Amino acid sequence: MSSEMREPTFVILSSLASGSRHGYGIITDVAALSSGALRLQAGTLYAALDRLRVDGLVEVSSEDIVQGRLRRSFSLTSLGRTRLAEAAHRRQQGAEIALRRLNGGVVGA
Template sequence: MTLEMREPTFVILSSLAAGPRHGYGIITDAAALTDDTLRLQAGTLYAALDRLRVDGLVEVASEEIVQGRLRRSFALTENGRARLSAEAERRRRGAETALRRLRVTGVGA
């Protein structure tokens, strides 16, 4: 049984579903994806990316030196795509159930 994915992990993987990104790109995309409700800090992001690499969900896509600093871009692995797809489907089903129940009670759209 797969455990529910935490929101920051879901958003990080969702950001990478659009293609490889470096850390700052993930941080800005995460804010955009969540209407600024999730603001990842660099330390939190890189700890999560390290964990996701160990779990086989993301990989380093490229490395380059920019202004004397190492910049890594990260990408989803096939396992990462599969895990994100399963989680997105789980969330979709849950949202549909909630909306269906609200309609039955006359609340909501």
């Protein structure tokens, strides 16, 4: 996952950074974290979570039966925390450069 992390992945991983969440909890937290700009559908979320599991960034932390339905909770792996931190740092650096340029500052190497 050396390429730039896409926004939905970044926000899903950010949602899990504070602890384990089930699907609906991730969906509502992603909407809150993105100020409503990103509204995930359940199918989209679970496809993303499956991909993130294959990539080793998230794992199933628990499985419960609630009202006859399986409810899985997901959490970040240590690799997921590392990749999220790297992506957050890159985004922060890019934002700082953009702000300096907007304010007429000189950007160093």
